[in-house]
Amino acid sequence: MSTWKEKIKHANSRGDFAAALMLLPSVVLLAVTSIYPFFWLFRYVCYDYNGFIAYYTGTHNFTRMLSDTTFWKSVLHTFEYAGLKLIFILPLSLLLAVLLNQKLRGSSIFRGIYFLPTVISASIYSLIFSFIFAVFNGPLNIALQNLGWISKPVDWLGDVNVVMFAVVIVAVWGGLGNYMILFISGLTSISEEVYESSRIDGANGIQTFFNVTLPMLSPVLKVILMLAITSAFKDYESIMVLTGGGPNNRSHVMFSYIYKLIFSSTSTPQIGYATVLSIVAALIIGVITAVYLFLARKLDDVI
């Protein structure tokens, strides 16, 4: 049995106190800016709260949530949006990363160009895209018509059947560079010797990619996938600028709907109800992340 004094001495020699002190700032900030607000949500779940006066409504917010078709549709739209975004953005950014990781002339310039959207604010590039998507004399429609791909202009942001694709195009464009850089950093960690030996064994480019690059990348891939999934489920900024959730709520995702309930400039804030939806949304994303982590256990075992 070691005494307290010894324990303290031992901990001190291991640097425990310094570590704890260094962790403190981020723990405090996390508590103040993330954990406290999250628990604050629970305060108004049973109220109709407009920011100043709270009316007790019992379980009404919960029953309303269950029968709120707009919300459940927005949940479906979130899955649709996230699914479409991930299907396009991950293979594309991996492809770009593999191409730009070759020691080619000018590849760093291209890296810079592809990364550029990441440093531009989502609201600004979304605004620019809304001009590109314009129906009357919009650049995209003119280009597609000149190519002969469409016979009449497409109402990208106003047609319920195409609006989701338009939103996803902007999301893929905006996020591509970010994932590309993450993949490149993963690729540079794969040692040159592995490639050399595969070349000696006579593997071609495609075989090398599927049998060497991809498996060696899997630990990084696991993290990138998780980041991509969680951020795809939380995206809403560009949707707010492009469509505001319209037409007829067709492009509303969970968070744009919640945002509208609190910050809509056309009705009084419904903070109580929005907190209930926020908790449900957080649960949905939490479950998805947990399921993903469970399924992705194997990705760690490669090396």
Place this chain on the structure above:
Amino acid sequence: MKKRLFRILLAATVTASVLVGCGGGETKTNTPTGGAAPPAEGGQTAAPAENLAASGDKIVINYWTEDRHDMGYFEEKIKEFNEMNDQNIEIVLTTITEDYPNMLAMSYSSGNAPDIAGIAGATTGFSLKTFAEAEIIAPVNDYIKDEEFEKVTEASTQIVEGMNAIDGNVYWIPTAVRSGSRIIYNKSILDEAGVTEYPKTVQELVDLSKLITEKGAGQFYGMGVTSSSPLVRWMEGSAEMSGIYRYDYENGKFNFDGYKDIITTANQLFTDNSIFPGSATQGVDAMRAQFTEGTFGIWANASQEAGVFTDQFPITKFDWVVEELPTMDGEVKGTLNLMTQKGYLLFSSCPNKDAAWEVIKFFSSEDFLKGYLEGGYALPVSSYMTERVDSTRTGRLADFALKNYEGVYPSIPAITVEGDDYKAVLWSAAKGEIGVDEAIADLNTRYNQALDTDVSMGKVKRVIIKNFDPLHPNDGTVEYLDK
């Protein structure tokens, strides 16, 4: 050992600075009900009115507004006031362009509220009830008894329960008014299409839009709409003038049944593809710019367009004419709702209420309003100012002169509706995204459920007007019910 000491010291310094940073911010919280008034900005101290001139420091009155179209006039007049006034008052103007009501609420919560804030009958998202009940704003009942103020604004006749007053407490008085909607035509396009008569019915308007689109052959189109409050630009006005209103005053409940015909007719605009392509997702300024370019022939909006098409997007390429809204059968059977403008809220947190009132009085003075109204920014609301404004100097605003069928509807209960509001749903139905019957049934259910709930919770009172006349909406006897 030294290294470890250094690490600990470094960590301690970072921690301390973060903690100080967190603690040093805003610690004051405003309690909405009856708490102590938050301290003034810039360390001002409250001074009684009679001592205003005596004190050495300027008394700063912060004035917020969301109006941009008249900013030039206000800046000039405020500069004049700041130089000339003998009460040592300095007005500081701040223009808030986004989320105005939210910004007001948040500024109050964080203790940075303005002293006075501009308000209008049409300020979207602003709930007078919320602001009044939370005591964010102070009643001005005593102030508006001022003789000069009453003479110019006719304040005692401008009080509408629910719009600027709650339970007898008056919070603001309008000093100007915006006309109801009008249809604005591009005369060159109409001439090219051989049209000489302007539509009197909604069906004629829809037909005209189709005709123009056909003549335009992809160069120009019939009607232009916008994603920003599209319903109120003309359709709601046409409905009101046709005697259709969303609230049934006689029975004290919402009823959207009347909208069916007008929505069905308006839907033809979309099925005929006779609106400017993509305009349903464009903002209002983008569409105004397109109209200025002559890419479509029919635009609708209220009197603010007089200023918009002379200053903001001046129309130089063609003549434009302003015509009354069409109705369902060509006859006017109901009142077209007017939007009162240029009122001023007095914040309860204002430490110098008397000085703030002097500023409101200045904005509502004959001299100020004469220049404002003759500048063509809005129409006069009081008969006193109507007599004093030289309408030959108001420019194109004269085209928007008030009609005898325009007026202010009695306020209907401000309820918290679950789901989309009627404007969004009816517009969706007009675009054909949802069925008309489905939309109307949905609105009737949700609006009346919300009304019943809010009345039973004591949030609002049911408004009933016996012998309600749509052409004279304020003539009946108003009753407020708790059930």
